[in-house]
Amino acid sequence: MGLAQRKNYRRGVVGFATILLLLVFWYLATTLTGLINPSRFPRPDEVLSAFTFIQTEGYGNGKLHQHVLHSLKLVAMGFAVAVSFGVPLGLLMGYSRRAEALINPAFLLLRPIPPLAWIPLAIVWLGLEDGSKILVIFVAAFVPSVINSYTGVRNIDTPVMEAASMLGIKGWRMVAEVLVPGAMPMIFTGLRLSLQASWTTLVAAELIGALYGLGSILNQAAQDIFPAMILLAMVFVGICGASSTWVLGALENHAMPWRKGRVAT
Amino acid sequence: MKKELNPQHFWSLTITGTVGFFAFWYLARGLQFAPPQFLPMPHEVLFKLFELMDKPFAGATLPEHMVASLKRFGMGFGLAALVGVPLGLSMGWFRLLDDVITPIFDSVRFIAPVAWVPFAALWFGTGIGGPTLIIFAGAFPPCLINAYRGARNVEVRFLEAASMLGVGSFKTITEVLFPAAVPSIIAGLRIGAGLGWLSLVGAELIVASSGMGNLILRAQSALATDTVMVGMIAIGAIGVVIDILIRRLEKILLRHRNA
Amino acid sequence: MATIKFSDVSRVFKRDGKDFLILDNINLTVQDKEFVVIVGPSGCGKTTCMRMAAGLEFPSTGSVKVNDVLVSGPGPDRAVVFQQFALFPWKTVYDNIDFGLRGQGIAKEERESQIAHYIALMNLKGYESAYPHQLSGGMQQRVAIARAYALNPQVLLMDEPFGALDAQTRVVMQEELVKVARKNPRTVLFITHAVEEAVYLADRVVVMTSRPGKIKEILDVKSVREAEKWDQHSKIEDVMDQESFVHLRTHIWKSLREEHAGSDH
Numbered sequence: 001m002g003l004a005q006r007k008n009y010r011r012g013v014v015g016f017a018t019i020l021l022l023l024v025f026w027y028l029a030t031t032l033t034g035l036i037n038p039s040r041f042p043r044p045d046e047v048l049s050a051f052t053f054i055q056t057e058g059y060g061n062g063k064l065h066q067h068v069l070h071s072l073k074l075v076a077m078g079f080a081v082a083v084s085f086g087v088p089l090g091l092l093m094g095y096s097r098r099a100e101a102l103i104n105p106a107f108l109l110l111r112p113i114p115p116l117a118w119i120p121l122a123i124v125w126l127g128l129e130d131g132s133k134i135l136v137i138f139v140a141a142f143v144p145s146v147i148n149s150y151t152g153v154r155n156i157d158t159p160v161m162e163a164a165s166m167l168g169i170k171g172w173r174m175v176a177e178v179l180v181p182g183a184m185p186m187i188f189t190g191l192r193l194s195l196q197a198s199w200t201t202l203v204a205a206e207l208i209g210a211l212y213g214l215g216s217i218l219n220q221a222a223q224d225i226f227p228a229m230i231l232l233a234m235v236f237v238g239i240c241g242a243s244s245t246w247v248l249g250a251l252e253n254h255a256m257p258w259r260k261g262r263v264a265t
Numbered sequence: 266m267k268k269e270l271n272p273q274h275f276w277s278l279t280i281t282g283t284v285g286f287f288a289f290w291y292l293a294r295g296l297q298f299a300p301p302q303f304l305p306m307p308h309e310v311l312f313k314l315f316e317l318m319d320k321p322f323a324g325a326t327l328p329e330h331m332v333a334s335l336k337r338f339g340m341g342f343g344l345a346a347l348v349g350v351p352l353g354l355s356m357g358w359f360r361l362l363d364d365v366i367t368p369i370f371d372s373v374r375f376i377a378p379v380a381w382v383p384f385a386a387l388w389f390g391t392g393i394g395g396p397t398l399i400i401f402a403g404a405f406p407p408c409l410i411n412a413y414r415g416a417r418n419v420e421v422r423f424l425e426a427a428s429m430l431g432v433g434s435f436k437t438i439t440e441v442l443f444p445a446a447v448p449s450i451i452a453g454l455r456i457g458a459g460l461g462w463l464s465l466v467g468a469e470l471i472v473a474s475s476g477m478g479n480l481i482l483r484a485q486s487a488l489a490t491d492t493v494m495v496g497m498i499a500i501g502a503i504g505v506v507i508d509i510l511i512r513r514l515e516k517i518l519l520r521h522r523n524a
Numbered sequence: 525m526a527t528i529k530f531s532d533v534s535r536v537f538k539r540d541g542k543d544f545l546i547l548d549n550i551n552l553t554v555q556d557k558e559f560v561v562i563v564g565p566s567g568c569g570k571t572t573c574m575r576m577a578a579g580l581e582f583p584s585t586g587s588v589k590v591n592d593v594l595v596s597g598p599g600p601d602r603a604v605v606f607q608q609f610a611l612f613p614w615k616t617v618y619d620n621i622d623f624g625l626r627g628q629g630i631a632k633e634e635r636e637s638q639i640a641h642y643i644a645l646m647n648l649k650g651y652e653s654a655y656p657h658q659l660s661g662g663m664q665q666r667v668a669i670a671r672a673y674a675l676n677p678q679v680l681l682m683d684e685p686f687g688a689l690d691a692q693t694r695v696v697m698q699e700e701l702v703k704v705a706r707k708n709p710r711t712v713l714f715i716t717h718a719v720e721e722a723v724y725l726a727d728r729v730v731v732m733t734s735r736p737g738k739i740k741e742i743l744d745v746k747s748v749r750e751a752e753k754w755d756q757h758s759k760i761e762d763v764m765d766q767e768s769f770v771h772l773r774t775h776i777w778k779s780l781r782e783e784h785a786g787s788d789h
């Protein structure tokens with residue numbers, strides 16, 4: 001085994017061992033020794049039974065997959081709308097100084113307001129229904145899309161842009177065949193940040209008040225003082241966040257066959 | 266790409282954009298995009314802002330709410346920086362530490378800070394302890410990651426010089442890694458502060474009885490939309506000020522280095 | 525008829541509130557199908573001249589006309605070859621050459637045969653599906669030149685096109701360019717700071733002073749080249765051995781030396 005491989009192997013082994021040790025410690029601390037009070041942190045078996053419970057009987061208005069799907073649906077909608085408006089806007093602001101000067105004021109005024117701070121306003125306008133959630137997700141996902149698409153266009157090498165105008169490329173061809181591919185890496189960064197923000201914001205919005213969703217499970221479990229369910233919901237929040245990031249990463253690799261290190265087909 | 270704008274052109278467009286924004290707001294109210302009590306006019310929000318400076322709402326005046334929030338932020342962010350930066354630097358130096366902590370960190374990292382709220386409330390209450398944990402959860406990752414990256418990116422020749430001179434681990438971390446990693450650390454602090462402030466809002470929306478987040482939530486219950494908007498603007502403004510302060514710090518520290 | 529006419533052209537550059545005079549009263553006419561090379565010390569404004577003909581920059585006073593039409597912006601009639609290649613990284617070699625052609629309303633078969641012709645001409649056969657990052661600097665510049673030629677432009681503008689290449693590749697590219705240029709003469713404005721390159725390629729060489737750039741002298745190389753029959757030598761080193769070549773080269777060197785001595789480099 002080469003040195004690098006050995007290092008990675010050791011890393012993997014130590015990592016695995018650490019996680020294993022922590023799990024063992026968790027079991028011992030809660031079950032055998034009572035070091036951690038079960039009303040503060042659940043026992044491993046409690047978490048497992050909570051998992052089966054929510055799968056079979058449901059908790060807080062639904063079964064686990066119903067909650068997750070509901071959350072997924074809202075994120076998908078808010079994210080899709082935000083990105084459909086945000087990316088073109090960012091591209092436009094990056095390409096046209098005029099557009100940038102005109103739109104920037106509104107953007108700069110609204111941008112500092114954290115998406116979570118929109119939740120009360122969204123509730124005033126749209127109640128506790130899905131609509132207010134989608135609005136807040138939209139706000140959260142919109143800003144990173146715009147900023148990163150903007151940066152993406154600005155990062156296109158000046159000679160490349162000059163070559164495009166020299167060739168007489170205008171309008172739609174400029175957008176589709178120069179701006180979008182040129183800004184693609186940053187666009188994907190924006191998409192990733194938008195997606196993460198979408199999840200975070202949705203969980204918060206659901207925590208405040210919702211019928212379905214992982215956040216609503218968290219809320220219900222907090223009220224019922226059900227630590228096992230709290231932990232379970234947290235784990236699933238993490239899983240959803242991680243998997244959507246992973247999916248985007250895979251898409252990103254497919255979308256850009258011209259990047260260094262890839263073989264042209 | 267279009268030519269650069271000359272200054273007059275730039276300013277006239279910027280002013281048009283600003284005026285346009287407020288004009289649209291007034292128009293939205295006029296056209297009743299939302300019922301009037303749910304969409305105050307810009308000047309009504311401004312008046313409310315002045316009013317809240319000394320007239321209490323939800324138990325305290327606006328400045329008092331701000332202070333409550335900033336106290337929590339200070340604790341959570343301070344803790345995140347004090348733990349995250351040294352830990353990140355040490356992880357950059359001690360490979361074993363890196364191998365142990367990284368898997369734990371990677372597993373926990375994807376849990377949105379706000380998801381910690383139930384446990385935070387359960388363990389530390391809703392005064393200052395609970396929200397602090399959530400701010401910590403938000404601010405900690407960037408502080409750690411940037412300190413770690415800064416340490417890892419230190420040029421090998423500095424480390425070789427240090428080991429040749431027989432410098433021990435602690436000194437290497439504090440006197441070689443830390444100064445070299447300062448730009449990265451400051452960038453991490455800036456990002457961490459932003460995320461920490463964001464998380465604070467989330468925390469206060471859910472589990473606090475004072476502070477800016479709590480203020481806008483109570484205002485929402487009372488359907489006092491103008492107060493909600495004042496709160497939103499104030500939250501945004503504080504976020505901007507914090508960012509500016511850290512950027513100032515960044516400039517001062519980095520200017521010192523380049524001189 | 526494709527001529528480039530600089531009439532009383534001056535260019536002032538504003539920075540930090542100060543005015544810098546880059547070009548001072550340039551008067552130059554590039555005749556139809558003439559290969560004119562501008563040499564000069566760094567910062568003398570020679571690239572600026574080319575960029576004004578391209579429509580990427582504009583004179584502060586005076587006018588630049590191509591075919592007696594005032595230059596108002598970039599376009600495919602004035603094809604540019606950039607020093608940094610400026611290929612689109614997300615397009616294959618074929619697509620890079622095709623991109624500008626597509627907007628010109630040429631039938632598909634015609635386009636394909638044109639592109640094939642230039643690919644063969646620039647020794648790019650077999651690389652049609654490659655992406656720029658997979659090609660060496662020399663290959664990339666060949667694509668850039670093919671792209672410019674394929675546009676069948678009135679005027680060809682080349683900004684130190686071989687500056688980013690290593691010495692051996694440079695020589696090969698110069699030989700290739702000469703072959704193509706003699707077989708298919710076009711109006712060319714070529715910028716370089718390499719004197720030998722200038723003498724080898726040019727019909728006329730324009731020597732510029734250091735900043736603010738003025739035309740110091742113009743040398744007629746073509747008459748010497750034809751009289752001494754340089755073109756019978758296919759290798760560049762044989763041409764550069766000719767006494768007439770050395771004489772011209774040394775003359776220009778000396779001229780430039782005076783500029784370096786006089787300026788504050």
